[in-house]
Amino acid sequence: MISPAAAYRNLLLFVLPALAVYLVFAVLPLATSIVMSFFQTNGASGDIFVGLANYERLFTHPTISARFWNALLNNMQYFAIHLIVEVPMGLLLAALLTSGKLARSEGIYRTLLFIPATLSVVIVGFVWRLIINPLWGLVGFPLLGTESTALTTISLMSVWQYFGIPMVFLYSALLAVPNELVEAANIDGAGGWTTFWKIKFPLIAPQFGLIAILTYIWTFNGFDLVFALNGSAPGPNYSTDILGTYFYRTFFGSSGQLADLDLGAAVATIIFLTVLLVTAAYFWLIQRRLKSYSV
Amino acid sequence: MSAPDLRISDLTIPAARRRQDREPWTFERIIVHALLIVFVILAIGPVLIVIINSLKTTPAIFGGPFDLPTAKTFSLEGYKRVFTRGNFIVNYRNSLVVTVTTIVLTVVLSTLAAFALVEYRVRVASLLAGLFVLGIMLPIRLGTIPLIQMMLAWKLMDTLAALILVYTAMSIPIAVTLMVTYFRTVPTDLKEAARMDGASELRTFWIVLPLVRPGLAAVAALTMLPVWNDLWFPLILAPSRQNQTVTLGVQQFVGQFMNDYPALLAALTLGAVPLVVLFTLFSRQFISGLSKGYSK
Numbered sequence: 001m002i003s004p005a006a007a008y009r010n011l012l013l014f015v016l017p018a019l020a021v022y023l024v025f026a027v028l029p030l031a032t033s034i035v036m037s038f039f040q041t042n043g044a045s046g047d048i049f050v051g052l053a054n055y056e057r058l059f060t061h062p063t064i065s066a067r068f069w070n071a072l073l074n075n076m077q078y079f080a081i082h083l084i085v086e087v088p089m090g091l092l093l094a095a096l097l098t099s100g101k102l103a104r105s106e107g108i109y110r111t112l113l114f115i116p117a118t119l120s121v122v123i124v125g126f127v128w129r130l131i132i133n134p135l136w137g138l139v140g141f142p143l144l145g146t147e148s149t150a151l152t153t154i155s156l157m158s159v160w161q162y163f164g165i166p167m168v169f170l171y172s173a174l175l176a177v178p179n180e181l182v183e184a185a186n187i188d189g190a191g192g193w194t195t196f197w198k199i200k201f202p203l204i205a206p207q208f209g210l211i212a213i214l215t216y217i218w219t220f221n222g223f224d225l226v227f228a229l230n231g232s233a234p235g236p237n238y239s240t241d242i243l244g245t246y247f248y249r250t251f252f253g254s255s256g257q258l259a260d261l262d263l264g265a266a267v268a269t270i271i272f273l274t275v276l277l278v279t280a281a282y283f284w285l286i287q288r289r290l291k292s293y294s295v
Numbered sequence: 296m297s298a299p300d301l302r303i304s305d306l307t308i309p310a311a312r313r314r315q316d317r318e319p320w321t322f323e324r325i326i327v328h329a330l331l332i333v334f335v336i337l338a339i340g341p342v343l344i345v346i347i348n349s350l351k352t353t354p355a356i357f358g359g360p361f362d363l364p365t366a367k368t369f370s371l372e373g374y375k376r377v378f379t380r381g382n383f384i385v386n387y388r389n390s391l392v393v394t395v396t397t398i399v400l401t402v403v404l405s406t407l408a409a410f411a412l413v414e415y416r417v418r419v420a421s422l423l424a425g426l427f428v429l430g431i432m433l434p435i436r437l438g439t440i441p442l443i444q445m446m447l448a449w450k451l452m453d454t455l456a457a458l459i460l461v462y463t464a465m466s467i468p469i470a471v472t473l474m475v476t477y478f479r480t481v482p483t484d485l486k487e488a489a490r491m492d493g494a495s496e497l498r499t500f501w502i503v504l505p506l507v508r509p510g511l512a513a514v515a516a517l518t519m520l521p522v523w524n525d526l527w528f529p530l531i532l533a534p535s536r537q538n539q540t541v542t543l544g545v546q547q548f549v550g551q552f553m554n555d556y557p558a559l560l561a562a563l564t565l566g567a568v569p570l571v572v573l574f575t576l577f578s579r580q581f582i583s584g585l586s587k588g589y590s591k
Binding site for chain 2: 002004007008010011013014015017018019021022024025026027028029030031032033036092093096097099101102105107109110111112113114115116117118119120121122123126127128130131160164165168169171172173192207210214217220221223224227228244247248251252261264265268269271272275279
């Protein structure tokens with residue numbers, strides 16, 4: 001046995017390198033960002049504490065606040081489309097892959113279906129832009145150039161890229177369903193369809209919560225695809241602007257907008273809270289439900 | 296937390312299921328295959344269209360975008376122009392340096408940490424493990440402004456080192472969490488036996504390491520994709536021509552040569568192919584890493 005003192009020392013020695021990199025380059029910048037949002041940092045007299053002034057500007061300045069709410073609403077739509085299309089698609093594919101009717105081809109289908117998720121958004125964006133380009137004759141309507149369809153079009157491109165992720169989560173969960181349960185159901189005369197909905201589906205149900213929360217975090221971190229397609233002031237008329245592009249524009253600047261680091265820090269803090277509150281609520285609900293079951 | 300504890304040690308298809316190959320083609324089997332084939336075409340069709348057309352002349356691209364190249368329409372002009380006008384050799388080198396270094400650092404640091412978190416059961420250990428789990432949910436991009444200031448202060452702005460440090464920090468939480476699940480499966484007897492023989496802790500770690508090899512592969516596969524494909528940090532932390540990664544290079548090339556379709560498609564193909572090939576080789580490790588790492 002190792003003495004407690006030695007255990008502490010060893011733990012520290014082994015964990016320290018990973019912990020240091022993680023704290024310095026992930027946690028510290030995020031924390032600094034939050035602190036920074038209460039300061040004015042580029043003044044001649046050094047950093048000045050300004051309280052909520054940056055937030056006041058974010059929420060009351062006519063253009064700044066209008067664009068922020070626009071980006072937030074667009075982001076919610078972006079998330080909703082992902083959830084509504086990706087999850088049923090992933091479930092169908094996972095069910096087909098584990099239907100027991102595939103034998104050797106199962107691995108081939110699984111790999112091919114996941115290929116879009118391995119592409120960079122730059123490629124995804126331009127491939128789809130070429131395919132729906134009226135020049136190629138597939139769609140005679142400017143889907144990306146019209147305000148009412150642009151965001152949905154981009155969301156669906158992203159869905160095309162990432163449907164493999166919910167598929168893989170559900171596929172792994174379905175594989176983990178004990179064979180005895182399925183066999184017992186079959187002996188009782190249940191067909192494939194009944195077995196799936198009555199036996200397998202309830203067992204993989206918790207995965208949907210996990211997929212929903214991960215999709216939420218990932219879509220609220222979205223930036224790459226929109227930027228690759230439409231740049232940092234995503235048109236037409238900001239109809240495809242999401243929080244990631246809004247944040248980038250705020251601290252980096254763009255045509256007609258000066259870079260503003262302090263306002264950017266406030267935007268980052270608000271996005272962080274948006275992600276944090278929902279994630280915390282999700283885990284709180286899950287924990288509570290678990291408790292009520294165990295009583 | 297509520298997710299079922301997934302312990303799929305291996306995703307290979309067992310022999311029992313292979314025997315089904317000899318089963319007759321029932322209606323149900325045909326439907327399952329047909330549906331999957333439709334989705335496979337949807338998934339890889341667009342990629343194939345790009346690759347096929349990158350090998351054709353401009354008139355042939357517009358004349359018949361879905362036709363295969365023939366002796367008459369076959370052309371490598373697009374690729375030639377990508378290599379003469381673009382910066383692809385440098386882009387590839389940068390992406391390789393960044394991705395490989397990040398993977399090595401992530402694997403080494405997170406394996407050491409995960410071993411200790413499982414091994415030394417003092418109270419701080421579970422607290423630290425929790426801290427790493429929280430990191431999986433952390434949107435690291437939101438710390439970009441202080442990261443820019445840090446990199447400027449440390450003279451790391453516009454270097455590959457800046458990217459490597461940020462990506463390693465970004466990959467460590469999921470890597471540690473994943474490796475912890477693998478180290479939990481190592482029998483205690485083996486470690487105790489090693490210690491009885493007078494092995495140091497580092498030596499014990501080294502003895503145990505081969506047992507978690509599938510975990511190392513899963514961490515490497517899981518780290519590779521988001522690093523290679525990221526656009527945000529290359530754009531902000533390493534934007535100059537000599538430091539551009541493939542993803543940023545393709546993005547800029549496509550913006551510059553919007554009307555040169557053969558070159559554009561060639562650039563897109565060059566950007567996509569290496570990762571698709573690597574993923575196809577390591578898809579089993581990647582998929583088991585993905586489902587295990589996030590289901591905690």
